[in-house]
Amino acid sequence: MYSTKVLFTVVAVIAGIRAYPTGAPTDVCETMAPGHGAVPQNGQFPYDIVIEKPDLKGGESTTVTIIGKDGHQFRGYMMQARSENKPIGKFTVPDNNSHTLDCGTGTANTVTQSNAKDKNKVTVTWTAPQNFKGKVVFYVTVVKVFDVYWVAHPSSPVKIS
Template structure:
């Protein structure tokens, strides 16, 4: 049996190198708990084997609509797998694009918005070690008032912690496209409008010529 002092030291190390209260700000871009500042942030490198969890979002085949709420869920692929201890979820255009789209709203107890720079509502994480078989959260898509171009294809990415040193980084959901019907373009001018526009142009041109030859 290991000496009591050794057990206490190991317990303290686990507390220092893991994040039971959620992802730290320095993990926001990489979504990895092990960073240059904390190379052993979660006790070791991420898993390279396939994730034991699925990430999904309930956007239908028609695509996402602006300013609409959707549910992002994390579930175990097999009930025999160990539970979720923690997570960090974001919605991006791609895994390499650090821009976070939309916002996480109405988060349940033990969840919070991760402090990711100025995008305080663009990431969701845990506040305690969860030990849950699944996790779900509400994501609101970007508002229609945003300047164009809107992001087209989006994907939910979640870093999922199963144990202190067992975690997967940027597990993707299915990609989902912008619903074409949400793109509003200016209608072409009617014949009457075109005539008015052409007439105004002619009047303006005549006025310029008249002023030139005075």
């Protein structure tokens, strides 16, 4: 019994070391994979990506919400708006439950959680680049629990004119 408790404690400590409770690090900017050592889920994505305005002009903003379907919660997330597989635009966050990252040569072009508390909804604001025209897709990685996550799930395209 003692050895089982010790083994469980060691596994929990190792899992905690490899987790990112305060958000994704910048070394996962390209893959958006959390690096938790598990195989990403490829079945039904139990979250919606809700984009307030699917048509924007350069320099305009929209809110983007990740919300759990049927009460599904999540602990972590990472979001990017991409064009030609590169993050573009700028995120702003409404509170200290999320924060931005600078991926590649951009500034605040990625957003992630600031804590590992259960949540069923996160809303952030994204601003399109001033002189950009084209389509953007929001990609979202969602971590339900340490070893259950979906990587780079795409939204519907947003048209920037």
